[in-house]
Amino acid sequence: MHELKIAEDLKDIVLEAASKGNLKKVTRVNVTFGQMVQIVPEIFQFAFTECVRDTSAEGAEVTIEIVPVKMTCNECGTEFIVKDNMFACHKCGSADLKIINGRELFVKSIEGE
Amino acid sequence: MEIKIMKNILDRNQNRADEVRALLKDKNVVMVNIISSPGAGKTTLLERTCGELKEKLRLGVIEGDITTDRDAQRLKKYNIPIVVINTEGGCHLDSHSISKVLGSFDLDNLDMLFVENVGNLICPSQFDLGETFKLAVISTTEGDDKPAKYPMLFREARAVILNKIDLLPYTNFSFESFRRDLRKINPSVPLFSLSCTRGDGLDEWFEWIIDQSHK
Ligand SMILES: Nc1nc2c(ncn2[C@@H]2O[C@H](COP(=O)(O)OP(=O)(O)OP(=O)(O)O)[C@@H](O)[C@H]2O)c(=O)[nH]1
Ligand SMILES: [Mg+2]
Ligand SMILES: [Zn+2]
Numbered sequence: 001m002h003e004l005k006i007a008e009d010l011k012d013i014v015l016e017a018a019s020k021g022n023l024k025k026v027t028r029v030n031v032t033f034g035q036m037v038q039i040v041p042e043i044f045q046f047a048f049t050e051c052v053r054d055t056s057a058e059g060a061e062v063t064i065e066i067v068p069v070k071m072t073c074n075e076c077g078t079e080f081i082v083k084d085n086m087f088a089c090h091k092c093g094s095a096d097l098k099i100i101n102g103r104e105l106f107v108k109s110i111e112g113e
Numbered sequence: 114m115e116i117k118i119m120k121n122i123l124d125r126n127q128n129r130a131d132e133v134r135a136l137l138k139d140k141n142v143v144m145v146n147i148i149s150s151p152g153a154g155k156t157t158l159l160e161r162t163c164g165e166l167k168e169k170l171r172l173g174v175i176e177g178d179i180t181t182d183r184d185a186q187r188l189k190k191y192n193i194p195i196v197v198i199n200t201e202g203g204c205h206l207d208s209h210s211i212s213k214v215l216g217s218f219d220l221d222n223l224d225m226l227f228v229e230n231v232g233n234l235i236c237p238s239q240f241d242l243g244e245t246f247k248l249a250v251i252s253t254t255e256g257d258d259k260p261a262k263y264p265m266l267f268r269e270a271r272a273v274i275l276n277k278i279d280l281l282p283y284t285n286f287s288f289e290s291f292r293r294d295l296r297k298i299n300p301s302v303p304l305f306s307l308s309c310t311r312g313d314g315l316d317e318w319f320e321w322i323i324d325q326s327h328k
Contacts, residue, residue: 002204002205002235002236002239002240005203005205005207005236005240006122006123006239009122009123009125009126010122013118013120013122014118017116017118018116021114021116023114023116031122036264036265036268037239037265038235038263038265084297085260085261085264085294085297085298086297087264087268087297087298087299087300088297088300095299095300095301103265104121105121105122105123105239106119106120106121106122107118107119107120107121107122108117108118108119109115109116109117109118109119110115110116110118111114111115111116112114112116113114
């Protein structure tokens, strides 16, 4: 249930942004999660809904964009999407890689009135 | 109306972890974040490792435990500083709780600090504690599919321990299939096959872990 702790931290960020931006009601929260982080969207929505009960974000929907794991090869510079847990360069086979995407736990914006 | 935020959700945990990492680096302390499923053998590994290393390195242990201090009790006999963090049901440690207890250690007189995280393969992997590196432990009774199911941990661990190899004859664990999956995810990670109860493989492990304190 790492979803719960992440949802709690997200709540704090959302409520702070809402009060700064004079939103009375938050209706939607837009987030990006990397595939590697293995967040289950339904569980996350459930956890977030619990966290924001009795706040200005009560009932807000979380729109979750899941981004695939993308690496760049330190040997030849090729960028590729990791499929099937295969962490080797698609071009030269090197295992010396750097992660570009896939580990995000990122909040993009909130919507409301 | 839409308000842009563009922020990492775990920024607070990350910032504190960065502080912890900087402090430990300054004090020359290596912190090892041990992650496994419940019962894979983290505490048994620590018993063995502390027993062997305590004359060679100045050790400390942080025990992440949901409600008890049983694991800490098992390590008492080694006479090293141990602090328990009860997560009160939480499934992982975070950098704030680590940062709080660091003050209980004499960091100037410490070489290596082992952190036994709460038994769980997924949650602890997400929360940076400020450790020098993560150590993944799995045991032969959990099935050989763990790397494929939890790639992030096996990708980011500096070493992987396969424990309870004494039980291999009694399980359907395929070492070949385990190794193949692990190598796809992390081709170069050191793998130690151990039996922490019977003692298999421990010498090689001790040598490697002692070496980490000299880096
Ligand atoms: N057969 C066998 N049993 C082992 C081995 N290592 C540990 N065990 C046993 O496995 C059980 C769990 O070991 P622990 O060391 O408590 O495991 P843990 O990962 O610390 O467990 P939690 O802290 O509860 O997550 C104990 O009964 C150990 O004696 C091993 O190499 N072989
Ligand atoms: Mg234990
Ligand atoms: Zn390449």
